[in-house]
Amino acid sequence: MDEDTYQLIANVLTSSVVGQWEQIVLKADLGEDGAGFEAESYYRGRRRSVELRHLNLLMDLLLELRRITESMDGPGKGKWRSLMYRLQRNGEFDVEFGYD
Numbered sequence: 001m002d003e004d005t006y007q008l009i010a011n012v013l014t015s016s017v018v019g020q021w022e023q024i025v026l027k028a029d030l031g032e033d034g035a036g037f038e039a040e041s042y043y044r045g046r047r048r049s050v051e052l053r054h055l056n057l058l059m060d061l062l063l064e065l066r067r068i069t070e071s072m073d074g075p076g077k078g079k080w081r082s083l084m085y086r087l088q089r090n091g092e093f094d095v096e097f098g099y100d
Contacts, residue, residue: 001068001095005064005065005068006085006093006095008057008060008061008064009026009061009085009087010087010091010093011057012026012052012054012057012058012061013026013039013050013085013087014087015053015054015057016039016050016051016052016053016054017039017041017050018050019041019043019048020043021041021042021043021089022042022043022044022088022089023041023042023086023087023088023089024039024040024041024042024050024086024087025039025040025041025042025084025085025086025087026038026039026083026084026085026087027039027082027083027084028065028082028083028084028085029081029082030065030066030069030080030081030082031081035062035065035066037052037058037061037062039052065083069081079099080097080098080099081098081099082097082098083095083096083097083098084096084098
């Protein structure tokens with residue numbers, strides 16, 4: 001994934017979160033027939049569900065993730081089907097991928 005994709009994820013999260021936060025986590029599962037997104041924010045040890053509001057950004061993200069996973073097809077290449085993206089308030093982030 002490139003920097004533009006990571007920035008798109010950050011935009012989806014920061015435009016959706018309500019209230020104060022120290023960390024926002026996005027979990028995405030990409031299946032053959034659809035995708036699921038779940039987000040949570042954390043502040044002072046409290047967890048809150050984040051409603052992903054901006055459907056146009058969310059659709060852009062889904063299309064980009066689909067494009068990336070489809071480009072990974074080929075012999076000997078493992079495709080990732082899930083990711084967990086953690087964004088810290090200071091802009092730092094990390095990503096974990098779940099592979100087939």
